[in-house]
Amino acid sequence: MNRIAIAALGLFAWGSAQAQNPFTIDPAVLLNSSAASYTNNGVGSPAVAWDSDRSRYVMVFETSLDNPANPGSSCPVGTWGLGMAFSTDGINWTTTPGPILEPTAGTYYACVAAHPTVMYNNDRLRVWFKAEQEGTGTADLSRYTGIGHVEIVFRSTGTIQSVTPSNNPAFATTNFNVGN
Numbered sequence: 001m002n003r004i005a006i007a008a009l010g011l012f013a014w015g016s017a018q019a020q021n022p023f024t025i026d027p028a029v030l031l032n033s034s035a036a037s038y039t040n041n042g043v044g045s046p047a048v049a050w051d052s053d054r055s056r057y058v059m060v061f062e063t064s065l066d067n068p069a070n071p072g073s074s075c076p077v078g079t080w081g082l083g084m085a086f087s088t089d090g091i092n093w094t095t096t097p098g099p100i101l102e103p104t105a106g107t108y109y110a111c112v113a114a115h116p117t118v119m120y121n122n123d124r125l126r127v128w129f130k131a132e133q134e135g136t137g138t139a140d141l142s143r144y145t146g147i148g149h150v151e152i153v154f155r156s157t158g159t160i161q162s163v164t165p166s167n168n169p170a171f172a173t174t175n176f177n178v179g180n
Contacts, residue, residue: 038099039063039083047127049120051086054158059085059093060127062114065102074134075111076143079103082113082129082150086158100163101129101150108145108169110134125152131169146172 041064048059065079081099101113112132119126127150135143146169153161 038065038081039095041065043083045115047116047118049118049125051120051125051154051158053123053154055088056158057087057090058118058120058125059087060100060116060118060125061085062116062129063099065099075103075132076135077112077132080112080114082116082127084152084160096160100152100160101127101165107165108133108172109148109165111143113148113150123154123156125154126150127152128170144173145169146174 043061043063046059046061048057050056051058061083062080063083065081079102081103082101083095084100085093085095087093101109103109103111103113109129109131110133113129114132115130117128129148129150131145131148132143133145148166149170150163150165152163155161
């Protein structure tokens, strides 16, 4: 291998390593010790988008909304919702006062809205998430309803104007051809 190729590979490897760490997310900064805080049970699966209209990061994350030791009989893994946080530097984060999406009885996300992914465009944040409804136990695969979608619209001030979940999964598990 010639020296130019070796140098190019070195720069590529260095550039890739740098691209993987554009900011730091310390979940501890999202936890609130207040008994009323929706993040008391921790946060997970952070998904981050750049809000180019306000030069800030927007993060959506999952959080357990009940006592994980006693999830209840209708939701075998407990109830999980989505929270949101903002940061201008990627290090210091401020969470919303409450979840942006909570499980709602009778919906395809009656128990779980988790594992978010996000896309920001023109004052709108589109969020896709894993959805689960009530089930008879952890082995009951019918409780997995698919991939949900919620659209969040921001005001010009950056506050949340509306949060609109879809009425049906964006991609239902009935679309999976399992076993064939």
